[in-house]
Amino acid sequence: MAQEQGETQDTPRLEDLIPDEAVENPEDWASRGVPSDTVDDTAQPALEADAPLAEMPLVTIPWPEDIELTDIQPLEPDDPPVEFVTFDEDVPQVEMGSDNRLSDELVLVFPSDESLFPVRDEFLERFEGLSTIEELDDDNNIARLAAQARTDEELLQRLLRVYGYFDSQIIRSVGDVDAASDAELDVPAVRFDIIPGPRYTIGAVDLGNLAATGSDYDELRATYEVFPGDLISLDAIENEQFDLDEALGESGYPFAAIEAPSLLVDHARDEGDVTMPVEPGGKYNFGSVVSTLPDFLSSEHLSMIARWDEGDLYMRSDEMDLRRAILATGLVGSVELTPVVVEEPTAGEPGVVDIRADLTKAPLRTITAGIGFGTEEGIRIEGSWEHRNLFPPEGLLRVRGILGTQEQLAGVTFRKNNFTGRDRVLTLDAYASTIDYDLYDARTISAIGTFEKKSTLLYQKEFSWSAGLELVATQESERDIDGNTLDRQTYFIAALPLYAQIDESNDLLDPTEGFRVSARISPEISRNNDLATQSFYVRNQVDASYYQRVSENVVLAGRTRLASIPGVDVNEIAPSRRLYAGGGGSVRGYGYRQIGPLNDAGVPTGGRSLVELSAEARIRTGYLDGLLSVVPFVDAGTVGLEDTPDFDTVRVGAGVGVRYHSGFGPLRLDVAFPLNPGPNDGWIAVYVALGQAF
Known part of the structure; x- marks a missing residue:
């Protein structure tokens, strides 16, 4: 065998340590045990006299049967004794x-x-x-x-x-x-x-210092609908906090403070105690509005557009309403309203708070541009420049222009927002335009004054109205059977246009629920200077639309329009004041104003009655993170020569559109086909615009 480093040659081998008799008869050799002469007593070193174990005690261990065990004494019982619960087998188990x-x-x-x-x-x-x-x-x-x-x-x-x-x-x-x-x-x-186990109930309810509201306490306490004995709902405990906070803000407490509620559960009672510290902070009436930029938007102007009078009870909703109204002017980038104490409450009498308006100016000048295209209308480019506070407060001046295949226009507009009252707008508009349609062309100068209350993109109103005065001087010429321009006729027109709308829809640009109904009535006097004739008639129009969500991703929408001009023959009405149908906001699939009675050249002449119907399904898809919609639609319309429709010719168009729902409204692309086209109608029409078709 190989030796490892450090071993000596004197190391005995294993074979030398085994006796021969152990090899010859192992069992006999093992039964004899170890011979006494083989024990080396000198192998153990002697202990020193002072070693701890010098005197080893003799330890003997008896066999188990020789051990005598002492009796174990029983433990004394506890006082009081431990009782073990026994379960009643008749207790019903939860199935x-x-x-x-x-x-x-x-x-x-x-x-x-x-x-x-x-x-x-x-x-x-x-x-x-x-x-x-x-x-x-x-x-x-x-x-x-x-x-x-x-x-x-x-x-x-x-x-x-x-x-x-x-x-x-x-x-x-x-x-x-x-x-x-x-x-x-x-x-x-x-x-x-x-x-689930037992459902716990409300124990005590602690609302801090709410009782300091005195006579208002019962009404305010009723708004926090968490009462002793009610079943516990953590949702209700938290949500009712906001109801109480709103009630305080609507009851004259502008400085009310409420801490988050807490619930202490007592398992012994199967109840929970509610604690919600409330500090009402005193009751106040409204004072005035104080502007931090009086030369820009004066305190008097802001007080005028506020929906309260001095001395009215403070209501937080009125304060928030004023904030929205200030932002809707477009003149400020931000506004912060802060109640400021003018008079402290006295015994039984509310105090007074002014509302300080901290304003930050927004950019006041805006340049806008837009482009549209219709296969029948051609290209239309619009642009404008405006200054929204050139005549403070809220006096706007706008200059605008249109360059298009069929229309050119230049105009100037003055507008005064919140004129003599909240949400009232005075508009003075003057423009000159030229129009070149298949049926007629017109050169027009017009001045219009309107006093109105209407919806805006920031402020949708349930009821809108307008009243105005319109003065028009226009030279218009129709075309003969060969398309030649006939002699121009000069018309002087004075009109009193009136408008009213009820809007119960849920969105101005993209409604999904509700309805809209509007009516226009415009009594007009028209003088044909060339023929020395004078006519009186009334232009009437009623529009109604309805929107219904039928599923999470599908909205059905329908629209109808009825119009009539009683009082005169169609030839006594200037071509631009007659009724027409067709186009992106009318019957899609047909050209702009291309539906109606035809002359010998097959060109619509306009009429005195109109009926339009539209229906579409607005279907949200999963594309572009759900921002893309597909809209199949069908439109129909007819125009008659009499003041009541005759339905002799009803044009129908159908198609499909897509909508991209941007942050400022849906972008619309519609492709439509005329189902029963006239002699001059194309086979397809395309429309691009902002907002839904109706």
């Missing part, structure tokens, strides 16, 4: 109901007695929306599922406490077997057996 399978991986089971957990449906919907098992993909990974199950169990406990179940039990099972049916599952699943 679990059928499975509520949310997915292949998730099953919830509740007691079969629905009265033990009456919020089951709401609870399931809420849990399903928050469950991590439902959120993440199904990959048949039981380790992943077990980790998610622990998270979902914690979620279930939190949700049960939200509904007042503080002694609930949840049994979590993760595996391949549905315990309710013993049926093998295709994938691993999680089962939660939920025993």
Whole structure:
């Protein structure tokens, strides 16, 4: 054998240590034991005299049967003695109901007695929306599922406490077997057996210093609808805080402060005590509005547009309304309103607060440009420059122009917002234009004054109206059968246009619910200077639209328009004042103003009655993060020579559009086809614009 470094040649071998007799007869040799002469007494070193173990005691261990055990004395009983609870076998057990399978991986089971957990449906919907098992993909990974199950169990406990179940039990099972049916599952699943236990009720309710509101206390306390004995709902405890805060703000308490509510649960009583510190801060009436930029927007002007008078009870909604109204002027970039105490409350009498308006100016000059295209109307380019406060306060001056295939215009507009009152607008507009249509061309100068109350993109109003005066001087010429321009006729027209609209829709540019109804009435006097004739007639128009959401992604919309001009023959009305149909805001698929009675050349001449109908489905898609909609539509319209429609020729168009829902409204692209085109109608029409068609 090889030697390792450090071993000596005198080391005995294993074969030398085994006696020959042990090899010849191992069993006999082993039975003889170890010979006494082989024991080397000198092998153990002698101990020193002063060593701790110099005198070794003799230790003997008796066999077990020689050991005598002393009697064990019994323990003295406790005082009072421990009592063990015995369970009554007649106590009913909770019987679990059928499975509520949310997915292949998730099953919830509740007691079969629905009265033990009456919020089951709401609870399931809420849990399903928050469950991590439902959120993440199904990959048949039981380790992943077990980790998610622990998270979902914690979620279930939190949700049960939200509904007042503080002694609930949840049994979590993760595996391949549905315990309710013993049926093998295709994938691993999680089962939660939920025993809700008793539902706790409200004990005491402490609302801090709310009683300091005196005579207002009962009404204010009633707005916080959490009372002793009610079933606990953490949602209600929190949400009712906002109701009380709103009630304080609407009852004259601008400085009211409410801390977040807390709930102290007492398991011995099955109750929870609610504490929500409230400091009303005193009751006040409105004073005036104080502007920090009086030369820009004066205090007097801001007080005029506020919806309160001095001495009215403070209401937070009125304060917020004033803020929105100031922003709607377009003159300020930001505004902060702060109540400032002028008079402290006295015994039984409210104090007075002014509202300080800290204003930051916005850019006042704006340049805008827009371009549109229609296959029948051609290209239309619009541009404008405006200064929104050239004549303070809120005096706007705008210069605008249009360059188009069929229309050119230059105009100037003066507008005074909040004129003599809130939301009232005075507009003076003058323009000169030329129009070149297939039927006629016109050279027009017009001056219009309008006093109105209408909706804006920032402020949609339920009721809008306008009244005005319109003066028009126009030279217009129709075309003969060969398309030649006939002699121009000069018309002088004076009109009193009146307008009213009820708007119950939920959005100005993209409504999904509600309706709109509007009416226009314009008594007019028209003098044909060349023929020395004078006519009186009334132009009337009624529009109605309705919007209905039928599913999360589908809105159905319909529109109708009825118009009539009684009082004169159609030839006594200037061509530009007659009724026409066709185009992007009318009957799509046909050219602008191309529907109506035709002359010998097949060109519409306009009429005295009009009927239009439109219907479309606005369908949201999942493309572009849900910002893209597809809109199939169908339109129909007719124009008659008499003041009542005859429906001799009804033009129908259909098509499909797309909408891109931008932050400022839907961008519209419609492609339409005339289903029964006239002799001069194309086979397709395309429209591009901002906002829905109606």
